[in-house]
Amino acid sequence: MTNEETALASLADAWVKAKAAEAEANALRVSIEAEIIAITGAKDEGRETHTLPNHKLTVIGKLTYKAEFEPLHELTEQWPDQFQVIKYEPKLNEPQIRKIREMRPDLYRQIAQHLTVKPAKTGINIEEVN
8 A cells, every 4th residue: 555545544544433423422412402302391483591500501493394385376376475475586506507617618608707606615425345
């Protein structure tokens, strides 16, 4: 093995151990949160703060909603604006932008001035192989 391969193997081992420790710490944190909620209770929505000698503990309840959009839209489309329950937000079609950048640079140049492009965090995945 080269020095670079030895260093990568060592880093891969360290990464696997760190990832396992992270998963263990996350499971422990989730377990502790469940115990806290068992003691304090939790509102469906809203906050409740508990002041302790060395900590300020806030339990936050929140409801999430999912919908069948077609029937919901049909039911509410005639409602006044202040009661509309579906909102549409513009979102970039990033796969399409990548495709245009690769296949039609002429079109990409037209839209590039309206885009901010920056690198995302580079991901690493390591699996142990025996």
